Amino acid sequence: MIDYKKLIAGALAPHLQGLDEEAVLGLLEYPPNPEMGDLSLPCFKLSKTLRQSPQAIADSLKEKVSHESVERVESVSGYLNVYLDKKRYAENIISEVLESGASYGSSSDGSGKTIVIDFSSPNIAKPFHIGHLRSTMIGNALYHILRFRGFDVVRINHLGDWGTQFGKLIVAYQKWGSEKAVEEEGIEELLRLYVKFHDEADSAPELEDEARGWFTRLEKGDEEAHRLWKWFVEISLKEFSKIYDLLGVSFDSYAGESFYIDKMEPVIRELKDKNLLVEDQGSQLVRLDDYNMPPALMLKKDGSSLYHTRDAAAAVYRKETYNFEKAIYVTSYAQNLHFQQLFKIMELMGYEWAKDLVHVPFGQVSLEGASLSTRKGNVVKLEDLLSQAIAKTREIIEQKNPAMENKDEVARQVGVGAIVFNDLSSNRIKDIVFSWEEALNFDGETGPYVQYTHARACSVLRKANGSDSIELPAKGFDASLLLDSAALGVARELYLFGEKVGQAADKLEPSIVSRYLVDVAQAFNRFYHECPILVDDQALRGARLALVKAVQITLRNGLKLIGLETPEKI
Numbered sequence: 001m002i003d004y005k006k007l008i009a010g011a012l013a014p015h016l017q018g019l020d021e022e023a024v025l026g027l028l029e030y031p032p033n034p035e036m037g038d039l040s041l042p043c044f045k046l047s048k049t050l051r052q053s054p055q056a057i058a059d060s061l062k063e064k065v066s067h068e069s070v071e072r073v074e075s076v077s078g079y080l081n082v083y084l085d086k087k088r089y090a091e092n093i094i095s096e097v098l099e100s101g102a103s104y105g106s107s108s109d110g111s112g113k114t115i116v117i118d119f120s121s122p123n124i125a126k127p128f129h130i131g132h133l134r135s136t137m138i139g140n141a142l143y144h145i146l147r148f149r150g151f152d153v154v155r156i157n158h159l160g161d162w163g164t165q166f167g168k169l170i171v172a173y174q175k176w177g178s179e180k181a182v183e184e185e186g187i188e189e190l191l192r193l194y195v196k197f198h199d200e201a202d203s204a205p206e207l208e209d210e211a212r213g214w215f216t217r218l219e220k221g222d223e224e225a226h227r228l229w230k231w232f233v234e235i236s237l238k239e240f241s242k243i244y245d246l247l248g249v250s251f252d253s254y255a256g257e258s259f260y261i262d263k264m265e266p267v268i269r270e271l272k273d274k275n276l277l278v279e280d281q282g283s284q285l286v287r288l289d290d291y292n293m294p295p296a297l298m299l300k301k302d303g304s305s306l307y308h309t310r311d312a313a314a315a316v317y318r319k320e321t322y323n324f325e326k327a328i329y330v331t332s333y334a335q336n337l338h339f340q341q342l343f344k345i346m347e348l349m350g351y352e353w354a355k356d357l358v359h360v361p362f363g364q365v366s367l368e369g370a371s372l373s374t375r376k377g378n379v380v381k382l383e384d385l386l387s388q389a390i391a392k393t394r395e396i397i398e399q400k401n402p403a404m405e406n407k408d409e410v411a412r413q414v415g416v417g418a419i420v421f422n423d424l425s426s427n428r429i430k431d432i433v434f435s436w437e438e439a440l441n442f443d444g445e446t447g448p449y450v451q452y453t454h455a456r457a458c459s460v461l462r463k464a465n466g467s468d469s470i471e472l473p474a475k476g477f478d479a480s481l482l483l484d485s486a487a488l489g490v491a492r493e494l495y496l497f498g499e500k501v502g503q504a505a506d507k508l509e510p511s512i513v514s515r516y517l518v519d520v521a522q523a524f525n526r527f528y529h530e531c532p533i534l535v536d537d538q539a540l541r542g543a544r545l546a547l548v549k550a551v552q553i554t555l556r557n558g559l560k561l562i563g564l565e566t567p568e569k570i
């Protein structure tokens with residue numbers, strides 16, 4: 001496809017002293033409305049360098065762009081506005097989408113490079129809550145987006161399957177649990193035991209010592225401790241995998257914290273050799289005062305390891321195993337300090353790749369009125385949230401389209417989509433308050449709205465074909481019939497897809513894709529309401545259908561990137 005920005009930048013750069021094509025490219029903007037052109041150069045940004053008024057610059061450049069793709073150029077109040085040839089523009093974009101199909105918007109920028117993403121990473125024996133959902137969905141979207149950009153992406157679930165909480169759980173299980181209850185209730189029962197431990201330990205602090213004792217035994221390889229631990233892990237994994245199936249998420253590695261048991265010792269030794277480890281009242285830590293951070297604890301008094309110890313071992317292991325270009329960690333911003341410390345430690349150890357470790361933090365999720373603290377036990381379980389979303393969607397479908405064949409399947413796709421999209425629709429760093437009304441609104445800026453718009457495009461194509469096929473009935477179209485503002489508005493949006501995916505990949509920000517999809521859906525719905533598609537005039541009908549098909553392809557590609565399914569009938 002013609003890269004218009006590049007084309008214009010290439011034509012202008014030779015006339016702008018001291019600026020290369022790349023620099024001009026960075027200055028070009030898409031004007032807020034088409035009356036101001038398709039691309040625009042704000043010349044006031046150049047007036048200092050060129051020592052000329054913005055208007056003089058714009059005037060001098062006006063005659064410099066002549067190309068068959070450019071209809072005219074205007075100089076208005078210091079802006080150089082470029083108007084593209086509409087017919088060529090529409091034809092170029094739509095043919096490109098139709099020809100590329102499932103790969104429209106992709107690129108090979110990342111080919112030959114590996115990116116490792118550590119995401120989801122729930123804690124064993126604690127329920128999977130909506131905080132983990134955000135990590136799961138952001139990580140999954142980044143996986144699809146980066147792959148679409150050509151990278152090899154490795155998905156790692158750094159399960160929280162090691163740590164003092166297992167000591168607590170073992171103590172609680174032995175005192176108040178039963179095999180039968182754990183087998184029957186699964187994580188629910190493990191959570192009950194965990195909460196009970198904390199309740200009891202409030203008045204009987206010696207329980208904490210007992211728990212620490214058990215964790216130490218576990219780390220030393222005690223058979224009974226190991227047997228119980230393994231069982232708790234299996235029970236939890238079974239439930240997590242149900243959720244991953246529902247969400248359509250999978251992993252390339254489940255190497256969790258316990259995977260590093262035998263890989264921590266060498267790291268500790270290395271820290272010692274490099275004089276980074278200091279003893280402090282029996283425990284071992286890395287001082288980070290010089291970097292305005294509290295020390296990072298690496299070994300407790302009793303010699304047991306910590307979250308940091310395992311993460312240090314994991315980073316080294318991942319570099320050795322995957323030779324990554326970048327290693328990404330997706331967690332809540334509550335862990336900002338942890339990762340700043342970790343990355344600094346890797347740097348102090350002398351690893352030049354420490355600069356390639358990237359924390360991708362996100363804001364907290366709250367559900368009106370509910371708390372997410374595990375210790376208190378009143379957490380919002382993701383499974384409940386998802387099943388409610390599916391049930392509510394099922395009701396909406398029942399009202400909207402009672403004749404639909406596979407209601408359950410569609411309710412699952414749209415219900416889950418609503419939750420996922422809601423998590424990905426604002427900048428990841430923002431805290432979000434979850435609201436049912438907002439997430440499930442078929443007319444708002446939601447997952448269901450975009451999925452529904454995609455299904456609407458499919459439905460038009462089916463009607464045109466008189467069958468269940470959503471292929472384009474005829475090849476070839478006359479782009480000169482797509483010059484009205486609604487149709488061009490759609491084409492303009494479609495053109496931006498690749499650029500948006502690129503931005504989302506660079507900023508590791510899936511919301512750029514989600515918001516873009518809402519823009520495409522809105523542009524399409526305007527076109528759909530203003531321009532009848534299945535008209536008698538065969539040429540007009542063919543041209544409009546080509547645009548519908550291009551929209552359907554783009555929406556489907558985009559929805560897949562953020563992990564949503566794309567039912568053809570809703």
Ligand code: ARG
Binds near residue numbers: 159329330
């Ligand atoms: N299990 C942790 C939690 O639930 C997240 C782990 C993130 N990954 C890591 N390598 N530290 O908070």
